[in-house]
Amino acid sequence: xxxxxxxxxxxxxxxxxxxxxxxxxxxxxKAIPPVLEGHDVLASAQTGTxxxxxxTLPILQLLSQEAPLRNRPVRSLILTPTRELAAQIYxxxxxxxxxxxxxxxxxxxxxxxxxxxxxLKNGVDVxxxxxxxxxxxxxxxxxxxxxxxxxxxxxADRMLDMGFLRDIQKVMKLIPAKRQNLMFSATFSKDIxxxxxxxxxxxxxxxxxxENSTVDAISQKVYRVAREKKTGLAIKLISEGNWKxxxxxxxxxxxANRLCESFEKAGITAAAIHGNKSQGAxxxxxxxxxxxxxxxxxxxxIAARGLDIPLLPHVINFDLPNISxxxxxxxxxxxxxxxxxxxxxxxxxxxxxxxxAIEKLVGLKLPVEIVEGFEPDPNASTKPINxxxxxxxxxxxxxxxxxxxxxxxxxxxxxxxxxxxxxxxNKRR
Ligand code: ADP
Ligand code: MG
Numbered sequence: 001x002x003x004x005x006x007x008x009x010x011x012x013x014x015x016x017x018x019x020x021x022x023x024x025x026x027x028x029x030k031a032i033p034p035v036l037e038g039h040d041v042l043a044s045a046q047t048g049t050x051x052x053x054x055x056t057l058p059i060l061q062l063l064s065q066e067a068p069l070r071n072r073p074v075r076s077l078i079l080t081p082t083r084e085l086a087a088q089i090y091x092x093x094x095x096x097x098x099x100x101x102x103x104x105x106x107x108x109x110x111x112x113x114x115x116x117x118x119x120l121k122n123g124v125d126v127x128x129x130x131x132x133x134x135x136x137x138x139x140x141x142x143x144x145x146x147x148x149x150x151x152x153x154x155x156a157d158r159m160l161d162m163g164f165l166r167d168i169q170k171v172m173k174l175i176p177a178k179r180q181n182l183m184f185s186a187t188f189s190k191d192i193x194x195x196x197x198x199x200x201x202x203x204x205x206x207x208x209x210x211e212n213s214t215v216d217a218i219s220q221k222v223y224r225v226a227r228e229k230k231t232g233l234a235i236k237l238i239s240e241g242n243w244k245x246x247x248x249x250x251x252x253x254x255x256a257n258r259l260c261e262s263f264e265k266a267g268i269t270a271a272a273i274h275g276n277k278s279q280g281a282x283x284x285x286x287x288x289x290x291x292x293x294x295x296x297x298x299x300x301x302i303a304a305r306g307l308d309i310p311l312l313p314h315v316i317n318f319d320l321p322n323i324s325x326x327x328x329x330x331x332x333x334x335x336x337x338x339x340x341x342x343x344x345x346x347x348x349x350x351x352x353x354x355x356x357a358i359e360k361l362v363g364l365k366l367p368v369e370i371v372e373g374f375e376p377d378p379n380a381s382t383k384p385i386n387x388x389x390x391x392x393x394x395x396x397x398x399x400x401x402x403x404x405x406x407x408x409x410x411x412x413x414x415x416x417x418x419x420x421x422x423x424x425x426n427k428r429r
Pocket of ligand 1: 023048053
């Protein structure tokens with residue numbers, strides 16, 4: 001099967017071959033024809049299977065078939081949950097659309113809105129956006145969505161997980177009732193089906209998730225370890241294995257920061273990527289990681305979702321996710337594009353129930369190892385940890401440390417001032 005036989009135009013085929021793609025991926029093969037025919041499409045395939053091109057290519061073709069409207073109102077709106085994803089889709093749209101006369105733009109929060117407003121003023125055919133900033137700019141009157149012909153919800157499952165349902169519903173009210181709808185998701189939960197029912201009109205449903213495909217291609221291993229020894233074990237595995245390009249998942253943002261600091265102290269270059277980081281810091285971290293100047297990226301599930309990081313040899317679950325599907329997404333980051341990968345989970349007693357749930361989902365009993373010096377604690381409780389509780393305790397501890405530091409710095413500034421006085425008095429004498 002070739003891209004040409006899917007009915008794509010010469011201009012798109014040229015851009016595709018420039019990008020180096022030879023054949024369409026299974027989800028592209030299945031999704032592109034119905035989108036070109038104008039159907040609503042509900043598509044599901046795992047992370048890393050090329051869903052972005054599955055909707056952007058046919059959209060670009062459909063839009064370029066008609067003359068641009070006067071003032072170039074938004075004709076296709078692509079909603080996506082995170083800033084990184086929005087930026088990645090935008091990059092793809094620009095690359096695929098290189099030989100077409102279409103304008104695209106991306107808007108997301110966390111950065112100055114003025115350049116985005118200026119771009120919108122010039123007219124934009126394809127707009128990629130995160131919900132918050134989109135609704136903001138619309139409310140301020142900088143953007144009208146009443147000419148949208150094609151609406152896309154990308155990473156719909158994550159949108160729901162991140163609590164964007166209300167925002168999605170608000171956006172739906174701003175776009176015309178008659179339009180083509182596309183929904184892409186890595187998973188097909190009950191909630192996704194319900195959302196799809198509310199948005200899509202008689203959709204063609206395409207699914208390209210081969211049973212357990214990722215799971216088979218990836219070597220998975222569990223290290224049973226005491227919770228307080230996890231950091232040491234992660235450092236040992238990474239440095240002794242001389243691993244480069246490791247993606248480490250933690251359950252919380254503070255956990256990501258703390259782990260990053262420990263890696264740096266151990267001489268492993270690391271960067272954290274999560275929702276509390278500024279856009280600049282996140283982009284820089286991702287770039288460093290892709291270039292290889294940063295060996296380890298520590299991420300939370302939400303921040304990592306949909307990130308396009310090809311060829312990742314190692315994924316470490318520093319904490320096990322309490323949502324089993326997240327495990328599948330996480331390990332899907334390794335062994336992309338047919339390369340082999342290794343996924344390692346550090347599991348403490350309190351995560352036993354999460355492990356059992358994951359094994360049930362993937363239908364495998366994961367092999368367990370114990371490293372000398374990093375044994376599990378036989379007396380530790382198997383009661384599941386409460387991550388929110390853990391985060392609260394961490395904040396309290398930070399506050400205590402901060403107030404202690406403040407007292408110390410107060411006394412040291414007092415010392416400084418007496419010293420200054422002394423110098424001063426000496427001078428006068
Ligand atoms: P998904 O949205 O399913 O997680 P992406 O759209 O981010 O996946 O694509 C994952 C990677 O695969 C990207 O680096 C993309 O450039 C690459 N890719 C997409 N389609 C093809 C293709 N047909 N041939 C080769 N690589 C592709
Ligand atoms: Mg995607």
